[in-house]
Amino acid sequence: MLKGKHLIDPQDFSVEELDEIFDLAEEIIKKPEDFTNVCNGKLLGTLFFEPSTRTRLSFESAMLRLGGEVVGFSEPNSSSVSKGENLPDTIRTVAAYTDIIAMRHPKEGAPRYGSQYSDVPLINAGDGGHQHPTQTLTDLLTIRVAKGKMTDLTIGLCGDLKFGRTVHSLIKAISRYENIKFILISPNELKTPRYIKAEILDRKSLDYVEVEKLEDVMEQLDILYMTRVQKERFFNEADYIRLKDSYILDKAKLKTAKEDLTILHPLPRVNEISMEIDNDPRAWYFKQTRYGMFVRMALIAKLLGVR
Amino acid sequence: MLNINSITKGIVIDHIKPGYGIMIFEYLKLDKADFTVALIMNATSKKYGRKDIIKIENELDIDLAMLGFIDPNITVNIIENEKISEKINLSLPDRVESIIECKNPRCITSVERGITHKFVLIDEDKGIYKCEYCDQIYSWEG
Numbered sequence: 001m002l003k004g005k006h007l008i009d010p011q012d013f014s015v016e017e018l019d020e021i022f023d024l025a026e027e028i029i030k031k032p033e034d035f036t037n038v039c040n041g042k043l044l045g046t047l048f049f050e051p052s053t054r055t056r057l058s059f060e061s062a063m064l065r066l067g068g069e070v071v072g073f074s075e076p077n078s079s080s081v082s083k084g085e086n087l088p089d090t091i092r093t094v095a096a097y098t099d100i101i102a103m104r105h106p107k108e109g110a111p112r113y114g115s116q117y118s119d120v121p122l123i124n125a126g127d128g129g130h131q132h133p134t135q136t137l138t139d140l141l142t143i144r145v146a147k148g149k150m151t152d153l154t155i156g157l158c159g160d161l162k163f164g165r166t167v168h169s170l171i172k173a174i175s176r177y178e179n180i181k182f183i184l185i186s187p188n189e190l191k192t193p194r195y196i197k198a199e200i201l202d203r204k205s206l207d208y209v210e211v212e213k214l215e216d217v218m219e220q221l222d223i224l225y226m227t228r229v230q231k232e233r234f235f236n237e238a239d240y241i242r243l244k245d246s247y248i249l250d251k252a253k254l255k256t257a258k259e260d261l262t263i264l265h266p267l268p269r270v271n272e273i274s275m276e277i278d279n280d281p282r283a284w285y286f287k288q289t290r291y292g293m294f295v296r297m298a299l300i301a302k303l304l305g306v307r
Numbered sequence: 308m309l310n311i312n313s314i315t316k317g318i319v320i321d322h323i324k325p326g327y328g329i330m331i332f333e334y335l336k337l338d339k340a341d342f343t344v345a346l347i348m349n350a351t352s353k354k355y356g357r358k359d360i361i362k363i364e365n366e367l368d369i370d371l372a373m374l375g376f377i378d379p380n381i382t383v384n385i386i387e388n389e390k391i392s393e394k395i396n397l398s399l400p401d402r403v404e405s406i407i408e409c410k411n412p413r414c415i416t417s418v419e420r421g422i423t424h425k426f427v428l429i430d431e432d433k434g435i436y437k438c439e440y441c442d443q444i445y446s447w448e449g
Contacts, residue, residue, distance in 0.1 A: 086420055107415040109440020113422060128413045130441055195437060195444045199429055 003305030006115040006122045010136045010173035022141050025298035038306045039068030045098035046072030049105040055125050059102045062296035088117040095120045100304055121303040129163040135266050136169035138292035146262040146284055151178040154220050158185040159227035159247050161192045166266040168196055175200050182208035183217045219256040226265045226272050250274035264288055319384040320361040325349055327377055328359025372400035401428050414441040
């Protein structure tokens with residue numbers, strides 16, 4: 001039963017619960033017109049303590065397409081937070097007004113803390129460099145549609161694996177499916193954090209390797225998940241300039257790739273995927289962003305218990 | 308060895324890792340005690356070579372989870388009529404609250420007023436904990 005639950009970490013839901021959401025998302029993709037009224041009279045609160053236009057628009061579009069309404073703020077300066085209100089008070093107040101909350105916060109663990117004070121379902125819409133579970137649902141749904149399965153896959157994760165929260169969430173979630181092999185492709189400075197390796201990969205004895213070059217492993221991959229090397233995650237600009245072009249996917253690098261490779265990217269991209277492959281049938285990142293809205297529709301409907 | 312009188316009724320916290328006795332002494336606020344207390348440092352130990360011991364001549368409610376967190380090899384002996392009436396072996400607690408603080412500068416605990424620092428045991432063999440909020444790893448080995 002997903003009704004009334006919070007979504008803070010992808011692990012909060014069982015594999016069966018995730019499949020329930022994906023089943024509904026696929027129903028919505030097939031016939032969106034059947035779902036235009038399911039959230040009539042329901043209100044989503046979007047609490048964005050740091051700006052993220054793309055994620056906020058995805059949540060708002062999802063709720064509006066379900067026939068619901070949206071209130072919220074898109075940066076903390078326009079809310080009572082700027083007056084020094086603590087997080088529990090902000091959450092209690094918004095939970096009193098709305099039926100469901102989507103919250104983004106720059107501090108790691110803030111949604112977990114906030115959810116302890118919320119009577120309505122609270123969805124983590126990203127917390128610092130930590131977790132981004134609805135991006136993970138998006139990624140999983142896209143893999144399920146592209147591959148027709150969630151098992152027996154070799155997944156390459158490329159770019160910023162240290163601060164890239166989408167990557168951390170994805171590793172946690174997909175490691176629960178059978179026979180998944182990870183190839184972690186990053187510069188030494190941006191390797192996967194210790195806690196992910198200790199808690200997920202080593203503890204479950206999962207098959208993974210860490211490499212520095214994308215070209216060396218391309219032919220093995222069923223899925224290639226590219227991430228942006230984000231400027232704001234670097235402590236100094238010199239490091240950013242030195243590393244930012246190290247992991248760019250272009251036609252030349254794709255030469256050895258499988259015919260049915262699926263290329264994913266959480267977007268926005270800067271230059272880590274060359275525009276010359278946007279029309280390649282293996283490029284799934286624009287479909288992925290649309291599936292993000294559909295999976296949020298399914299999630300909201302399930303947590304509200306209207307489907 | 309330095310001779311410390313045996314106690315008739317109370318608690319002996321034994322097999323404390325050398326150097327950690329003072330930490331437990333302070334945590335239990337024994338410096339403010341109005342009953343007899345002894346902190347013995349670097350005593351000879353057959354098992355470990357050296358150890359710290361605390362003897363308390365009083366009945367105290369001791370947070371065993373906290374002692375287990377500092378060192379699961381500690382033994383707690385309850386003394387009655389100068390004899391050990393109960394020997395308690397400790398283990399690492401599943402959860403630790405308000406004892407250690409999360410060191411991740413990006414964690415919500417670094418900015419939010421009144422928040423309780425909470426850690427969850429994830430690896431009993433290696434004594435590894437993680438912050439309940441941000442997943443930051445904590446272990447005694449650092």
